[in-house]
Amino acid sequence: MSEYTSEFLTVLSERGYIHQVSDPKGLDALCAKETVTAYIGFDCTAPSLHVGSLVQIMMMYWLQQTGHRPIALMGSGTTRVGDPTGKDESRKVLSDETIEDNKAGIRKVFDKLLTFGDGPTDALMMDNADWLLGLNYMNFLRDIGRHFSVNQMIQRDSVRLRLEREQHLSFLEFNYMLLQGYDFLEIYNRTGCRLQMGGSDQWSNILSGVDLIRRKVAVEAFALTSPLLTTSSGAKMGKTADGAVWLNEEQLSAYDYWQYWRNTEDADVERFLKLFTILPMDEIKRLAALEGSEINEAKKILATEATALMHGRNKAEEAAETARKAFEEGQSAEGLPTVEIARSGLEAGLGVLSAFVLAGLCASNGDVRRNIKGGGVRINDAVEQDANRQLTLDDVTADGVVKLSLGKKKHVLLKPV
RNA sequence: GGAGGAGUGCCCGAGUGGCUAAAGGGGACGGACUGUAAAUCCGUUGGCUAUGCCUACGUUGGUUCGAAUCCAACCUCCUCCA
Numbered sequence: 001m002s003e004y005t006s007e008f009l010t011v012l013s014e015r016g017y018i019h020q021v022s023d024p025k026g027l028d029a030l031c032a033k034e035t036v037t038a039y040i041g042f043d044c045t046a047p048s049l050h051v052g053s054l055v056q057i058m059m060m061y062w063l064q065q066t067g068h069r070p071i072a073l074m075g076s077g078t079t080r081v082g083d084p085t086g087k088d089e090s091r092k093v094l095s096d097e098t099i100e101d102n103k104a105g106i107r108k109v110f111d112k113l114l115t116f117g118d119g120p121t122d123a124l125m126m127d128n129a130d131w132l133l134g135l136n137y138m139n140f141l142r143d144i145g146r147h148f149s150v151n152q153m154i155q156r157d158s159v160r161l162r163l164e165r166e167q168h169l170s171f172l173e174f175n176y177m178l179l180q181g182y183d184f185l186e187i188y189n190r191t192g193c194r195l196q197m198g199g200s201d202q203w204s205n206i207l208s209g210v211d212l213i214r215r216k217v218a219v220e221a222f223a224l225t226s227p228l229l230t231t232s233s234g235a236k237m238g239k240t241a242d243g244a245v246w247l248n249e250e251q252l253s254a255y256d257y258w259q260y261w262r263n264t265e266d267a268d269v270e271r272f273l274k275l276f277t278i279l280p281m282d283e284i285k286r287l288a289a290l291e292g293s294e295i296n297e298a299k300k301i302l303a304t305e306a307t308a309l310m311h312g313r314n315k316a317e318e319a320a321e322t323a324r325k326a327f328e329e330g331q332s333a334e335g336l337p338t339v340e341i342a343r344s345g346l347e348a349g350l351g352v353l354s355a356f357v358l359a360g361l362c363a364s365n366g367d368v369r370r371n372i373k374g375g376g377v378r379i380n381d382a383v384e385q386d387a388n389r390q391l392t393l394d395d396v397t398a399d400g401v402v403k404l405s406l407g408k409k410k411h412v413l414l415k416p417v
Numbered sequence: 418g419g420a421g422g423a424g425u426g427c428c429c430g431a432g433u434g435g436c437u438a439a440a441g442g443g444g445a446c447g448g449a450c451u452g453u454a455a456a457u458c459c460g461u462u463g464g465c466u467a468u469g470c471c472u473a474c475g476u477u478g479g480u481u482c483g484a485a486u487c488c489a490a491c492c493u494c495c496u497c498c499a
């Protein structure tokens with residue numbers, strides 16, 4: 001199934017976005033014939049999406065680029081229920097207000113990559129709260145529930161595995177596929193959308209919508225999932241020491257975002273170039289052919305291109321330049337993350353411990369002490385071994401800052417104001 | 418409704434009266450080696466106004482000189498039966 005005729009599926013396929021498609025030939029024919037509307041759902045559990053969702057976002061980008069219409073579905077309705085799919089039972093109950101705030105933050109990402117509007121291929125933003133919150137249980141059971149076969153539902157991997165291992169499965173979880181299926185039907189009715197995409201873990205939920213649409217309105221709908229991404233050494237994408245790699249600049253600076261991609265493992269470079277940049281394929285092949293330390297060139301391009309998509313070309317170039325100065329010339333370039341402190345505080349003397357905590361480099365004074373002991377703490381590029389060292393105005397460099405470093409990669413400039 | 422089991426640090430998981438800020442593993446962070454990579458090796462991994470003090474083993478109370486460890490009640494989760 002590697003040969004597609006439609007531009008959309010060809011691009012997705014050669015760039016590695018496709019894990020499973022419900023009816024490859026049928027979908028391919030549809031995409032080649034007409035403007036297809038497709039949607040992906042996002043829950044509003046955090047104020048920003050992170051790189052874990054980036055594959056899905058990029059699929060929407062390519063959908064629009066190849067002449068189709070994407071719909072970003074905000075799952076603020078399902079978020080109010082709480083997605084039970086995660087194994088952690090300790091999920092917070094989010095207030096309506098928080099969910100609305102989160103939704104606002106998440107929308108920003110889509111504005112960067114998709115063109116919204118009323119044209120035939122302009123993207124749409126929808127919210128399942130609009131139809132889920134007012135749902136009447138009896139009506140839902142009668143109109144939607146009747147079309148779901150429990151016999152089939154328990155065949156789904158997500159359910160079957162739980163049952164086979166005699167693990168608990170709540171009725172709420174069991175219902176989740178109905179809700180998501182209903183979303184698909186509702187969106188089809190409103191927009192004629194016939195394709196739902198998502199991560200591979202969403203496969204069975206998407207199929208339930210495909211089935212529902214067939215039963216309810218006798219139309220063939222399609223499911224397309226992307227592979228679950230891990231790094232070559234098996235770690236989940238998007239997790240770092242400080243938490244998730246957020247897409248919004250309020251949560252993660254463009255510089256840090258650039259650094260995240262710059263530190264990609266060798267083995268992932270080609271895959272990530274295809275998935276997370278929009279560079280042409282022959283350019284990617286050229287970069288992927290680099291070996292040894294030359295791979296670093298490919299990583300820099302990956303970082304700059306990926307950052308440009310999220311934060312704009314200027315911010316990406318700045319981040320690249322800052323990194324070049326900091327790492328290749330050893331200067332304390334201006335673009336490094338900067339924390340402002342009161343000049344009076346420095347005059348009085350500021351302890352190293354406090355300084356590193358203040359700068360956000362360490363979690364606690366003890367954390368700083370440990371790193372001092374381990375030789376990982378530097379002030380203005382000089383290793384500091386005295387935990388009682390006081391920073392004063394004498395430590396301010398010609399650039400008007402004090403450069404604090406933790407390890408070789410993390411730098412923060414303290415700027416007295 | 419009945420019977421049984423479980424809740425330990427970021428996660429998994431030992432511990433069943435003092436030697437326990439709590440084995441071991443994972444993860445993470447720092448160091449060495451490199452290419453701001455991987456692998457490997459070494460170190461660290463509750464907080465503080467720090468030779469001491471405080472907080473911590475689901476919650477609350479109790480027994481005890483002393484409890485993560487014993488007792489009681491409660492909460493939560495799980496399994497089986499109905």
